[in-house]
Amino acid sequence: MKKQRLDRFISNQLNLPRSMSKTQIHRGKVKVGNTVVRDPSTIIDVDTQAVFYKDQKVEYNEFLYLLMNKPKGVLSASEDKTQKTVIDLIPDNLRRNGLFPVGRLDKDTTGLLIITDDGDFAHRCIHPSKNISKTYVAKLDDELKEEMIELFSKGVVLADETLCKPAILEIMDTKTAKITITEGKYHQIKRMFGTVGLGVAELERIGIGRLKLPDNLKYGETIVLSKDDLLKILE
Numbered sequence: 264m265k266k267q268r269l270d271r272f273i274s275n276q277l278n279l280p281r282s283m284s285k286t287q288i289h290r291g292k293v294k295v296g297n298t299v300v301r302d303p304s305t306i307i308d309v310d311t312q313a314v315f316y317k318d319q320k321v322e323y324n325e326f327l328y329l330l331m332n333k334p335k336g337v338l339s340a341s342e343d344k345t346q347k348t349v350i351d352l353i354p355d356n357l358r359r360n361g362l363f364p365v366g367r368l369d370k371d372t373t374g375l376l377i378i379t380d381d382g383d384f385a386h387r388c389i390h391p392s393k394n395i396s397k398t399y400v401a402k403l404d405d406e407l408k409e410e411m412i413e414l415f416s417k418g419v420v421l422a423d424e425t426l427c428k429p430a431i432l433e434i435m436d437t438k439t440a441k442i443t444i445t446e447g448k449y450h451q452i453k454r455m456f457g458t459v460g461l462g463v464a465e466l467e468r469i470g471i472g473r474l475k476l477p478d479n480l481k482y483g484e485t486i487v488l489s490k491d492d493l494l495k496i497l498e
Protein backbone atom coordinates (compact mmCIF):
# COMPACT_ATOMS: atom_id res chain seq x y z
CA MET A 264 0.00 0.00 0.00
CA LYS A 265 1.50 3.33 -1.04
CA LYS A 266 -0.20 6.49 0.18
CA GLN A 267 0.16 9.88 -1.46
CA ARG A 268 -1.57 13.26 -1.39
CA LEU A 269 -3.86 13.71 -4.37
CA ASP A 270 -2.32 17.01 -5.51
CA ARG A 271 1.16 15.46 -5.41
CA PHE A 272 0.02 12.41 -7.36
CA ILE A 273 -1.57 14.57 -10.10
CA SER A 274 1.39 16.88 -10.24
CA ASN A 275 3.99 14.06 -10.44
CA GLN A 276 2.20 11.79 -12.85
CA LEU A 277 0.94 14.49 -15.21
CA ASN A 278 3.95 16.71 -14.82
CA LEU A 279 1.90 19.71 -13.74
CA PRO A 280 3.11 22.36 -11.30
CA ARG A 281 1.75 21.61 -7.81
CA SER A 282 -0.23 24.91 -7.80
CA MET A 283 -1.99 23.95 -11.04
CA SER A 284 -2.69 20.47 -9.74
CA LYS A 285 -4.40 22.03 -6.69
CA THR A 286 -6.47 24.40 -8.86
CA GLN A 287 -7.62 21.58 -11.11
CA ILE A 288 -8.67 19.55 -8.07
CA HIS A 289 -10.59 22.54 -6.60
CA ARG A 290 -12.34 22.94 -9.95
CA GLY A 291 -13.67 19.39 -9.79
CA LYS A 292 -11.54 18.00 -12.64
CA VAL A 293 -10.26 15.06 -10.60
CA LYS A 294 -12.13 11.91 -9.59
CA VAL A 295 -11.02 9.13 -7.30
CA GLY A 296 -13.03 6.14 -8.45
CA ASN A 297 -16.44 7.59 -9.38
CA THR A 298 -16.29 10.48 -6.94
CA VAL A 299 -15.19 14.04 -7.66
CA VAL A 300 -12.68 15.00 -4.96
CA ARG A 301 -12.09 18.72 -4.39
CA ASP A 302 -9.68 18.55 -1.47
CA PRO A 303 -6.03 18.49 -2.70
CA SER A 304 -4.82 17.07 0.62
CA THR A 305 -6.90 13.90 0.22
CA ILE A 306 -4.72 10.85 0.76
CA ILE A 307 -5.02 8.11 -1.85
CA ASP A 308 -3.57 4.63 -2.13
CA VAL A 309 -1.77 4.74 -5.47
CA ASP A 310 -1.74 0.95 -5.82
CA THR A 311 -5.45 0.34 -5.41
CA GLN A 312 -7.36 3.55 -6.14
CA ALA A 313 -8.05 4.70 -9.69
CA VAL A 314 -7.62 8.42 -10.29
CA PHE A 315 -9.14 10.23 -13.28
CA TYR A 316 -8.21 13.66 -14.62
CA LYS A 317 -10.83 15.12 -16.94
CA ASP A 318 -12.26 11.57 -17.08
CA GLN A 319 -8.96 10.06 -18.35
CA LYS A 320 -7.32 7.48 -16.11
CA VAL A 321 -4.02 8.68 -14.68
CA GLU A 322 -1.48 5.84 -14.83
CA TYR A 323 0.87 5.53 -11.87
CA ASN A 324 4.60 5.21 -12.50
CA GLU A 325 6.74 5.57 -9.43
CA PHE A 326 9.89 6.25 -11.45
CA LEU A 327 10.70 7.42 -14.94
CA TYR A 328 13.49 5.93 -17.06
CA LEU A 329 14.64 7.82 -20.15
CA LEU A 330 17.22 7.13 -22.82
CA MET A 331 18.80 10.15 -24.52
CA ASN A 332 21.13 10.22 -27.49
CA LYS A 333 23.45 12.75 -25.88
CA PRO A 334 24.79 15.34 -28.32
CA LYS A 335 28.22 16.92 -28.10
CA GLY A 336 28.57 20.14 -26.13
CA VAL A 337 26.16 19.47 -23.25
CA LEU A 338 27.06 18.42 -19.72
CA SER A 339 25.95 15.13 -18.16
CA ALA A 340 24.78 16.91 -15.04
CA SER A 341 21.48 17.82 -13.42
CA GLU A 342 22.17 21.54 -13.43
CA ASP A 343 24.88 24.02 -14.21
CA LYS A 344 25.00 27.78 -13.74
CA THR A 345 26.44 28.59 -17.16
CA GLN A 346 26.35 25.53 -19.42
CA LYS A 347 23.54 23.52 -20.97
CA THR A 348 22.91 20.13 -19.37
CA VAL A 349 21.21 16.97 -20.63
CA ILE A 350 18.31 17.76 -18.28
CA ASP A 351 17.72 21.02 -20.18
CA LEU A 352 17.15 18.96 -23.36
CA ILE A 353 14.33 16.82 -21.96
CA PRO A 354 11.04 17.74 -23.64
CA ASP A 355 8.35 19.23 -21.37
CA ASN A 356 6.08 16.19 -21.60
CA LEU A 357 8.83 13.99 -20.07
CA ARG A 358 10.02 16.37 -17.40
CA ARG A 359 9.65 15.63 -13.69
CA ASN A 360 11.40 16.69 -10.54
CA GLY A 361 14.43 14.71 -9.47
CA LEU A 362 15.68 13.49 -12.87
CA PHE A 363 19.45 13.01 -13.15
CA PRO A 364 21.85 11.31 -15.58
CA VAL A 365 23.06 7.82 -14.65
CA GLY A 366 26.84 8.16 -14.70
CA ARG A 367 28.63 10.68 -16.82
CA LEU A 368 29.64 11.04 -20.43
CA ASP A 369 32.22 13.70 -21.19
CA LYS A 370 30.98 16.94 -22.75
CA ASP A 371 32.35 15.88 -26.16
CA THR A 372 31.07 12.27 -25.94
CA THR A 373 27.82 11.36 -27.69
CA GLY A 374 25.39 8.49 -27.39
CA LEU A 375 23.40 6.41 -24.96
CA LEU A 376 22.66 8.14 -21.67
CA ILE A 377 20.10 6.92 -19.14
CA ILE A 378 18.24 9.59 -17.17
CA THR A 379 16.03 8.65 -14.24
CA ASP A 380 14.69 9.66 -10.82
CA ASP A 381 15.34 6.17 -9.40
CA GLY A 382 18.50 6.33 -7.28
CA ASP A 383 18.66 2.58 -6.55
CA PHE A 384 18.47 1.74 -10.22
CA ALA A 385 21.21 4.25 -11.03
CA HIS A 386 23.42 2.79 -8.33
CA ARG A 387 22.99 -0.73 -9.73
CA CYS A 388 23.85 0.49 -13.24
CA ILE A 389 27.09 2.20 -12.35
CA HIS A 390 28.50 0.18 -9.47
CA PRO A 391 31.56 -1.74 -10.77
CA SER A 392 30.63 -4.81 -8.69
CA LYS A 393 27.53 -5.27 -10.90
CA ASN A 394 29.74 -5.75 -13.98
CA ILE A 395 27.29 -4.06 -16.33
CA SER A 396 28.97 -3.65 -19.68
CA LYS A 397 29.21 -0.30 -21.48
CA THR A 398 30.14 -0.36 -25.16
CA TYR A 399 31.68 2.57 -27.01
CA VAL A 400 32.85 3.28 -30.53
CA ALA A 401 36.07 5.30 -30.51
CA LYS A 402 37.68 7.03 -33.47
CA LEU A 403 41.39 7.28 -32.82
CA ASP A 404 43.98 9.75 -34.06
CA ASP A 405 46.37 6.99 -35.14
CA GLU A 406 46.40 3.32 -36.15
CA LEU A 407 45.27 0.49 -33.90
CA LYS A 408 47.47 -2.59 -33.57
CA GLU A 409 46.34 -6.22 -33.13
CA GLU A 410 48.39 -6.63 -29.94
CA MET A 411 46.22 -3.98 -28.24
CA ILE A 412 43.36 -6.52 -28.15
CA GLU A 413 45.29 -8.80 -25.78
CA LEU A 414 46.68 -5.89 -23.79
CA PHE A 415 43.18 -4.51 -23.12
CA SER A 416 41.83 -8.00 -22.34
CA LYS A 417 44.35 -8.34 -19.51
CA GLY A 418 43.38 -5.03 -17.87
CA VAL A 419 45.23 -1.86 -18.71
CA VAL A 420 47.23 0.04 -16.08
CA LEU A 421 46.53 3.78 -16.44
CA ALA A 422 49.21 6.47 -16.20
CA ASP A 423 48.38 7.04 -12.51
CA GLU A 424 48.79 3.26 -11.91
CA THR A 425 45.05 2.58 -11.60
CA LEU A 426 44.32 -0.95 -12.79
CA CYS A 427 41.35 -1.30 -15.12
CA LYS A 428 39.25 -4.43 -15.36
CA PRO A 429 39.63 -6.52 -18.54
CA ALA A 430 38.10 -4.83 -21.59
CA ILE A 431 37.04 -6.20 -24.97
CA LEU A 432 38.60 -4.36 -27.90
CA GLU A 433 37.40 -4.96 -31.45
CA ILE A 434 39.18 -3.31 -34.33
CA MET A 435 36.59 -2.07 -36.84
CA ASP A 436 38.99 -0.32 -39.18
CA THR A 437 42.51 1.02 -38.86
CA LYS A 438 41.49 3.96 -36.67
CA THR A 439 38.10 2.86 -35.31
CA ALA A 440 37.52 0.51 -32.39
CA LYS A 441 34.60 -0.89 -30.47
CA ILE A 442 35.45 -1.21 -26.81
CA THR A 443 33.45 -2.75 -23.96
CA ILE A 444 34.22 -2.04 -20.31
CA THR A 445 32.42 -2.92 -17.07
CA GLU A 446 33.33 0.11 -14.97
CA GLY A 447 33.26 3.87 -15.40
CA LYS A 448 36.39 5.55 -14.19
CA TYR A 449 36.88 9.24 -14.98
CA HIS A 450 37.73 9.63 -18.71
CA GLN A 451 38.35 5.88 -18.71
CA ILE A 452 38.27 5.15 -22.45
CA LYS A 453 40.43 8.16 -23.31
CA ARG A 454 42.93 7.24 -20.60
CA MET A 455 42.99 3.58 -21.66
CA PHE A 456 43.85 4.49 -25.25
CA GLY A 457 46.34 7.00 -23.88
CA THR A 458 48.35 4.09 -22.44
CA VAL A 459 48.97 2.82 -25.99
CA GLY A 460 49.75 6.27 -27.37
CA LEU A 461 46.40 6.86 -29.07
CA GLY A 462 44.22 9.95 -28.73
CA VAL A 463 40.43 9.66 -28.93
CA ALA A 464 39.07 12.00 -31.58
CA GLU A 465 35.41 10.92 -31.30
CA LEU A 466 33.64 8.81 -28.68
CA GLU A 467 30.11 7.44 -28.78
CA ARG A 468 28.43 5.10 -26.30
CA ILE A 469 26.33 2.60 -28.21
CA GLY A 470 25.21 0.14 -25.54
CA ILE A 471 24.71 -0.59 -21.86
CA GLY A 472 24.24 -4.27 -21.03
CA ARG A 473 22.08 -5.65 -23.84
CA LEU A 474 20.38 -2.28 -24.40
CA LYS A 475 21.47 -0.62 -27.63
CA LEU A 476 21.31 3.01 -28.73
CA PRO A 477 18.42 3.00 -31.24
CA ASP A 478 19.67 3.70 -34.80
CA ASN A 479 16.92 6.22 -35.55
CA LEU A 480 17.30 8.32 -32.39
CA LYS A 481 18.69 11.74 -33.30
CA TYR A 482 21.13 13.71 -31.15
CA GLY A 483 19.30 15.29 -28.24
CA GLU A 484 16.22 13.10 -28.63
CA THR A 485 14.81 11.19 -25.68
CA ILE A 486 12.60 8.11 -25.41
CA VAL A 487 10.94 6.43 -22.43
CA LEU A 488 12.36 3.02 -21.53
CA SER A 489 10.08 0.04 -20.93
CA LYS A 490 10.45 -2.60 -18.21
CA ASP A 491 11.95 -4.94 -20.85
CA ASP A 492 14.56 -2.29 -21.68
CA LEU A 493 15.50 -2.06 -18.00
CA LEU A 494 15.95 -5.83 -17.84
CA LYS A 495 18.29 -5.59 -20.84
CA ILE A 496 20.48 -3.36 -18.69
CA LEU A 497 20.33 -5.21 -15.40
CA GLU A 498 20.24 -8.87 -16.43
Ligand code: URA
Pocket residue numbers: 367368369370372449450451452453454466
Ligand atom coordinates in the same frame (compact mmCIF):
# COMPACT_ATOMS: atom_id res chain seq x y z
N1 URA B 1 35.30 7.24 -21.19
C1 URA B 1 35.71 8.47 -21.54
O1 URA B 1 36.90 8.74 -21.66
N2 URA B 1 34.78 9.42 -21.75
C2 URA B 1 33.45 9.18 -21.67
O2 URA B 1 32.64 10.09 -21.89
C3 URA B 1 33.04 7.89 -21.31
C4 URA B 1 33.99 6.93 -21.07
